[in-house]
Amino acid sequence: MITGSEALLRALIDEGVDTIFGYPGGQAIPIYDSLYDYRDKLRHILVRHEQGATHAAQGYARVSGKVGVTLVTSGPGATNTITGIADAMIDSTPIVVIAGQVPSPLLGTDAFQEIDVIGITQPITKWAYQIRKPEEIAWAVSRAFYIASTGRPGPVVLDFAKDAQVGMVDYQYKKVDYIRSYQPEPDIKPERIRDAAALINAAQKPFCLVGQGVILGEAEEEMKAFLQKNDIPAGCTTLGLSALPSDFPLNKGMLGMHGNVGPNRKTNECDVLIAVGMRFDDRVTGDLATYAKQAKIIHLDIDNSEIGKNVPVDVKVLGDAKQTLPMITSLLEKRKRPEWNAEFDPDAAEEYTKVIEKELYPTSGYLKMGEVIRQVSEATDNDAVLVTDVGQNQMMAVRYFKHKQTRSVVTSGGLGTMGFGLPAAIGAKVGAPERTVCFFTGDGGLQMTLQELGTIMQEKLDVKIILLNNNFLGMVRQWQELFFHKRYSATEMENPDFVQIAKAYGIASREVQRRDELADAIREMVSHKGPYLLVADVEEEGTVYPMTPAGATVTTILMGDE
Amino acid sequence: MEDRSMTTKKLYTVIIFSENTVGLLNQITIIFTRRQLNIETLSVSPSALPGIHKFTITTFADEDMIDKVVKQIDKRVDILKAYYNTDEDLVFQEIALYKLSTELFIKMGTVEELIRKYNARILEMNETCVVLEKSGHYEETQALFRELSETIGVLQFIRSGRVAITKSRVERLSDMLAEMERKLERRRNGNPING
Numbered sequence: 001m002i003t004g005s006e007a008l009l010r011a012l013i014d015e016g017v018d019t020i021f022g023y024p025g026g027q028a029i030p031i032y033d034s035l036y037d038y039r040d041k042l043r044h045i046l047v048r049h050e051q052g053a054t055h056a057a058q059g060y061a062r063v064s065g066k067v068g069v070t071l072v073t074s075g076p077g078a079t080n081t082i083t084g085i086a087d088a089m090i091d092s093t094p095i096v097v098i099a100g101q102v103p104s105p106l107l108g109t110d111a112f113q114e115i116d117v118i119g120i121t122q123p124i125t126k127w128a129y130q131i132r133k134p135e136e137i138a139w140a141v142s143r144a145f146y147i148a149s150t151g152r153p154g155p156v157v158l159d160f161a162k163d164a165q166v167g168m169v170d171y172q173y174k175k176v177d178y179i180r181s182y183q184p185e186p187d188i189k190p191e192r193i194r195d196a197a198a199l200i201n202a203a204q205k206p207f208c209l210v211g212q213g214v215i216l217g218e219a220e221e222e223m224k225a226f227l228q229k230n231d232i233p234a235g236c237t238t239l240g241l242s243a244l245p246s247d248f249p250l251n252k253g254m255l256g257m258h259g260n261v262g263p264n265r266k267t268n269e270c271d272v273l274i275a276v277g278m279r280f281d282d283r284v285t286g287d288l289a290t291y292a293k294q295a296k297i298i299h300l301d302i303d304n305s306e307i308g309k310n311v312p313v314d315v316k317v318l319g320d321a322k323q324t325l326p327m328i329t330s331l332l333e334k335r336k337r338p339e340w341n342a343e344f345d346p347d348a349a350e351e352y353t354k355v356i357e358k359e360l361y362p363t364s365g366y367l368k369m370g371e372v373i374r375q376v377s378e379a380t381d382n383d384a385v386l387v388t389d390v391g392q393n394q395m396m397a398v399r400y401f402k403h404k405q406t407r408s409v410v411t412s413g414g415l416g417t418m419g420f421g422l423p424a425a426i427g428a429k430v431g432a433p434e435r436t437v438c439f440f441t442g443d444g445g446l447q448m449t450l451q452e453l454g455t456i457m458q459e460k461l462d463v464k465i466i467l468l469n470n471n472f473l474g475m476v477r478q479w480q481e482l483f484f485h486k487r488y489s490a491t492e493m494e495n496p497d498f499v500q501i502a503k504a505y506g507i508a509s510r511e512v513q514r515r516d517e518l519a520d521a522i523r524e525m526v527s528h529k530g531p532y533l534l535v536a537d538v539e540e541e542g543t544v545y546p547m548t549p550a551g552a553t554v555t556t557i558l559m560g561d562e
Numbered sequence: 563m564e565d566r567s568m569t570t571k572k573l574y575t576v577i578i579f580s581e582n583t584v585g586l587l588n589q590i591t592i593i594f595t596r597r598q599l600n601i602e603t604l605s606v607s608p609s610a611l612p613g614i615h616k617f618t619i620t621t622f623a624d625e626d627m628i629d630k631v632v633k634q635i636d637k638r639v640d641i642l643k644a645y646y647n648t649d650e651d652l653v654f655q656e657i658a659l660y661k662l663s664t665e666l667f668i669k670m671g672t673v674e675e676l677i678r679k680y681n682a683r684i685l686e687m688n689e690t691c692v693v694l695e696k697s698g699h700y701e702e703t704q705a706l707f708r709e710l711s712e713t714i715g716v717l718q719f720i721r722s723g724r725v726a727i728t729k730s731r732v733e734r735l736s737d738m739l740a741e742m743e744r745k746l747e748r749r750r751n752g753n754p755i756n757g
């Protein structure tokens with residue numbers, strides 16, 4: 001017989017866990033006590049705030065494809081994880097959050113640090129379960145991992161009552177890989193495969209939208225083969241970035257509000273639109289009433305509730321893209337579509353002269369975000385893991401950082417969580433220790449979870465932090481500039497000396513203001529062994545272009561020359 | 563409050579089969595709440611199959627909305643099957659109880675006639691009160707309520723949520739369970755499986 005706490009750890013180990021991001025407290029002390037005996041098998045990374053533990057677990061999951069694990073105490077420990085859980089839910093990230101809970105006889109009594117974790121997290125989890133008896137642990141943990149990692153992945157919460165932690169149990173691992181009420185891999189309808197292939201074969205101008213589902217389903221190669229066989233150009237959603245290498249010839253760039261001009265325009269010019277593992281978010285579609293009305297739409301997704309949710313679909317291909325894509329590919333004609341593919345070129349050229357060139361290769365004025373990002377990308381051989389925060393830094397980074405391999409972008413898409421980046425970068429580095437991790441952030445977002453510099457210090461994590469400092473909540477300022485007559489309400493920031501802050505944490509740091517210092521500073525950062533904070537003082541009132549204003553037609557694209 | 567245009571909205575009956583686990587009602591209702599759909603009636607009970615619960619929920623919605631809501635419900639891990647129907651596809655009933663003053667009830671004189679007309683029955687009668695029971699569709703139980711209210715007055719009135727059975731020959735739950743069974747069978751090549 002072992003304690004419930006030990007059973008929990010054994011169950012985690014049996015699920016293949018070797019890393020936990022967490023923070024202890026009263027109702028989790030027995031678990032932490034057991035952890036002391038399992039230090040050699042389970043690496044515990046002590047964050048500085050529980051929100052950081054969830055984002056770190058997300059970053060870990062996103063780069064490694066494994067389930068990220070968070071361990072926290074009850075009450076405020078649990079409520080601090082909410083933002084990360086919500087973020088994982090909307091971005092389909094597999095994490096398991098284990099929260100201590102007051103002993104079950106005290107449940108419902110407003111006991112010290114009791115909070116209704118299940119009630120709070122039900123809307124933002126795939127599954128939330130309260131463990132009240134030690135006998136439930138083996139089942140609940142295995143079920144949690146099964147649910148989090150299968151089908152459309154997502155967060156699971158286990159609310160672990162203290163009496164179950166200290167109670168004794170005869171632990172035996174039992175893998176859960178079947179739940180009667182849960183079908184993670186829906187059956188594939190062969191007629192839908194045929195319909196999809198027929199539409200594509202008959203198409204003159206097919207266009208493909210590549211979403212994160214391709215990465216989550218490990219269908220990158222299947223995706224490429226599909227595109228190549230029929231010579232179909234593609235655009236990636238923000239979360240779909242790195243499913244295709246940046247220089248893959250059929251990869252025409254990013255979709256969405258700050259995406260590339262070609263993919264957005266061609267959405268409304270193609271005759272068949274093939275969406276793979278993406279959910280037609282409003283930041284991708286703009287005004288739905290005018291979105292791709294001319295096109296027949298094929299939607300491949302593993303989540304039945306996504307198909308037809310925002311955009312009416314002509315051919316619904318429910319299933320795992322790793323299976324459905326090659327099934328369709330096998331029915332596709334080998335085609336070359338040079339003219340259609342060439343139609344993206346003028347758009348790319350226009351975007352280059354109106355936006356990209358100025359952003360990436362400026363010769364005068366203050367530093368631009370884009371040039372910093374481009375240079376860091378190049379200095380890391382265009383093969384680093386990109387982590388971003390939220391705002392202008394994020395949109396610039398996803399636009400200009402380049403990728404060679406999959407799972408190279410970690411960003412908060414659906415929730416747009418400022419403060420996500422620093423802890424996510426920690427998780428990314430732990431999840432992919434052999435890769436360089438470059439984290440771009442703004443002065444606002446960095447300060448939302450700044451305390452995680454302590455985690456970086458303690459764990460000696462080699463994360464390259466690039467602060468694109470504009471002394472503004474830049475993205476909000478941009479909206480105020482463009483749509484609110486430059487009334488900069490509450491967006492100016494008086495900032496601390498970030499280099500001094502980094503130094504206080506023992507993190508190497510340097511600030512650059514001048515263009516002629518930039519390359520050297522980046523070189524110093526990249527060659528430095530260990531974490532580094534590069535503070536790039538960028539132009540204060542820079543603007544992310546192109547931009548499709550919220551709710552506008554996807555082809556309404558501002559490029560700063562209006 | 564705004565008049566939620568009843569023109570495109572219809573009354574739908576959502577039928578949900580779930581595992582018998584704690585907290586499922588909450589999971590279901592938040593899906594309605596998030597889309598500002600009002601639940602008109604709700605009834606929950608064990609189904610004919612051991613361990614499986616059945617929820618019957620009615621709500622006014624347009625088809626597009628109800629379709630999305632049902633898919634969201636169906637997606638929840640512990641939900642076995644969710645689907646929606648309109649009245650044409652269903653046999654359905656509600657049950658209503660009416661508490662009346664015994665004195666006024668007797669004085670009314672037309673008691674037998676009333677009971678026959680509405681196909682109601684007397685469940686309880688004592689010195690102070692009479693309890694009538696009537697099952698039927700909403701309009702029918704409501705009609706009796708109206709008539710009683712206008713004549714002798716109703717001391718207490720309660721109507722249950724709708725219970726419904728589909729007319730169709732397809733038994734979605736048993737078909738789905740059979741399908742799951744078949745799948746499980748196919749997968750049972752030595753792997754230990756428990757759920």
Ligand SMILES: Cc1ncc(C[n+]2csc(CCOP(=O)(O)OP(=O)(O)O)c2C)c(N)n1
Binds near residue numbers: 392443468476
């Ligand atoms: C937690 C949270 N609060 C508020 C916002 C709204 N918001 C989106 S972008 C942004 C500005 C971000 O400023 P900064 O971090 O300095 O980055 P920049 O846009 O300047 O690159 C704000 C406030 C958000 N996305 N998340």
